Amino acid sequence: MKVLSYYENQHVKLGIKTDDGIIDVQAVSEKTGIAAPNTVLEVIEGGDEALQALTTIITNSDEKLDEENIQYAPAIPNAGKVICVGANYRKHAIESGLAIPEEPIYFAKYANSLSGHRQEISVPQMAVEVDYEVELVAVIGKPAKFVSVEAALDYVFGYAVGNDLSVRELQFRSNQWLYGKAIDGFAPLGPYIVTADEVPNPQNLNLKCWVNGELRQDSNTEDMIFSTAKIISDLSQIMTLQPGDVIYTGTPEGVIMGMEEKNWLKSGDEIVCEIEGLGRLVNKLRK
Numbered sequence: 001m002k003v004l005s006y007y008e009n010q011h012v013k014l015g016i017k018t019d020d021g022i023i024d025v026q027a028v029s030e031k032t033g034i035a036a037p038n039t040v041l042e043v044i045e046g047g048d049e050a051l052q053a054l055t056t057i058i059t060n061s062d063e064k065l066d067e068e069n070i071q072y073a074p075a076i077p078n079a080g081k082v083i084c085v086g087a088n089y090r091k092h093a094i095e096s097g098l099a100i101p102e103e104p105i106y107f108a109k110y111a112n113s114l115s116g117h118r119q120e121i122s123v124p125q126m127a128v129e130v131d132y133e134v135e136l137v138a139v140i141g142k143p144a145k146f147v148s149v150e151a152a153l154d155y156v157f158g159y160a161v162g163n164d165l166s167v168r169e170l171q172f173r174s175n176q177w178l179y180g181k182a183i184d185g186f187a188p189l190g191p192y193i194v195t196a197d198e199v200p201n202p203q204n205l206n207l208k209c210w211v212n213g214e215l216r217q218d219s220n221t222e223d224m225i226f227s228t229a230k231i232i233s234d235l236s237q238i239m240t241l242q243p244g245d246v247i248y249t250g251t252p253e254g255v256i257m258g259m260e261e262k263n264w265l266k267s268g269d270e271i272v273c274e275i276e277g278l279g280r281l282v283n284k285l286r287k
Contacts, residue, residue, distance in 0.1 A: 004192035005073035021064030074114035081245040082109040088250025095258030117191035129168035130265040133251035134209035134273040137162035144241040152229040161281040219252030
């Protein structure tokens, strides 16, 4: 199942992506009397019962919204934690001149950084070295504490496409990356979350990124140094991961930082991030 968040009259609503369009869950619930969750977070927290309610909503839906006409919100706009992993693809670490890490490198973004599919993202006025990073995002489905690598994927609700936008000169102004990462809107997420049952192996997904139609990144999640399961297990040793937390698992090679001639992103550029089976996340930049 593919669940999403979208805006209607400045309120965030829950939608279900189908081949025929987007189902307005609230509208179907009110029309049919079927009790259903109202937000993506309620779906995640509701577990199998909430997903069963959405299955019933799908069965009883006779009208669908045109996907081109809705205004997407971040796939989960109220994520409690936004955790990112740096230098987690071998070829990306090499192109960036970074040592292959022996342990995962973590940094944080926050809810202010989340943005939705087709949202225009404002770049800070002083930013120069703006870069893209297509990433597989894991969405936590239930509390995870002290979980093993073998069991870690059982705690994933679903997966989404992310773009860990970065301002490199701000990222590396110190040995803490936050200032060049946790920028308003700089963590696009969407267009929807695909439930984990539709992603049997997150370590074998093709992922790509285009800038203004030019293919820049083209890799597979098998190149990760630390698997999604390893990351979840590792984080759970020091913190309780909660339903709705999101983890950006790193980016492959092909970013501007690794190029000899660095033509940084600029206002008006369109970035398209795609992951096999998870959809295409499209955003434009503006100053």
